[in-house]
Amino acid sequence: MDYVVIVAGGKGLRMGSDIPKQFLPVNGFPVLMHTIKRFKEYSTTLKIILVLPKEQQEYWHELCKKYHFAAEYQIADGGETRFHSVRNGLACIPDDETGVVGIHDGVRPFPSIEVISNCYETARTRKAVVPVTPVVETLIHLNADNKSTTVPRQEYRLVQTPQTFDIQLLKEAYKQPYREDFTDDASVAESIGQSPTLIEGNRENIKITTPFDLLIARVLA
Numbered sequence: 605m606d607y608v609v610i611v612a613g614g615k616g617l618r619m620g621s622d623i624p625k626q627f628l629p630v631n632g633f634p635v636l637m638h639t640i641k642r643f644k645e646y647s648t649t650l651k652i653i654l655v656l657p658k659e660q661q662e663y664w665h666e667l668c669k670k671y672h673f674a675a676e677y678q679i680a681d682g683g684e685t686r687f688h689s690v691r692n693g694l695a696c697i698p699d700d701e702t703g704v705v706g707i708h709d710g711v712r713p714f715p716s717i718e719v720i721s722n723c724y725e726t727a728r729t730r731k732a733v734v735p736v737t738p739v740v741e742t743l744i745h746l747n748a749d750n751k752s753t754t755v756p757r758q759e760y761r762l763v764q765t766p767q768t769f770d771i772q773l774l775k776e777a778y779k780q781p782y783r784e785d786f787t788d789d790a791s792v793a794e795s796i797g798q799s800p801t802l803i804e805g806n807r808e809n810i811k812i813t814t815p816f817d818l819l820i821a822r823v824l825a
């Protein structure tokens with residue numbers, strides 16, 4: 605069985621809005637509804653686990669009623685960091701389950717169906733897959749004295765989600781204690797020795813982080 609854990613347990617501090625950014629409207633619907641719809645379009649049999657802050661779950665149910673949004677999913681509680689939220693989501697998958705699990709940011713509403721499909725299919729053989737895009741501007745490194753050095757941008761990639769994994773592999777990786785450098789799921793898998801296969805992401809698959817990103821999302825939707 606394949607799963608997606610959609611993490612929407614964050615506070616959205618950089619957005620600075622009263623309600624967390626995953627609930628803000630983009631062209632008539634909350635961001636998170638766009639995201640869930642994308643995965644339902646990809647597959648009607650994919651099991652969806654939605655991670656939400658405990659204190660926002662009632663609000664989410666009200667939004668679903670208001671927007672007549674009906675989808676089948678299991679809800680898990682958000683944690684202190686993204687790592688903890690993912691771990692809570694993974695705990696909903698039976699321990700002996702086989703298949704692929706994708707971890708996706710609730711605030712990335714525009715992964716293409718082609719990228720989602722490529723992530724899941726590639727993970728069946730490669731076990732850990734990450735969609736990336738090239739760096740399209742000049743990149744500099746700042747040292748401790750704020751001195752800048754231009755670095756070869758072809759050696760870097762921008763990382764997106766969904767990141768897809770063999771279920772048993774990712775469950776094992778998430779048994780580790782939290783570390784600050786675990787900023788995504790590939791970094792957690794890497795630390796148990798599994799380097800990811802990189803595939804091409806889609807540039808519209810932005811992470812809505814700041815008010816500027818919300819403007820872009822309203823154009824892309």
Ligand SMILES: Nc1ccn([C@@H]2O[C@H](COP(=O)(O)OP(=O)(O)OP(=O)(O)O)[C@@H](O)[C@H]2O)c(=O)n1
Pocket residue numbers: 611612613614615616617618619626655682683684685686687689690708709710711712811812813
């Ligand atoms: N404790 C957390 C923190 C983040 N996330 C989720 O991880 C994704 C990417 O995180 P980010 O963009 O950093 O979201 P926030 O943590 O909400 O934003 P900020 O860092 O600005 O507070 C988001 O879908 C967010 O809801 C989560 O599920 N649980």
Ligand SMILES: C[C@](O)(CO)[C@H](O)COP(=O)(O)O
Pocket residue numbers: 686709763764765787788789811
């Ligand atoms: C997981 C992620 O979306 C990959 O780009 C990203 O690292 C999450 O962002 P955060 O701001 O570090 O939570």
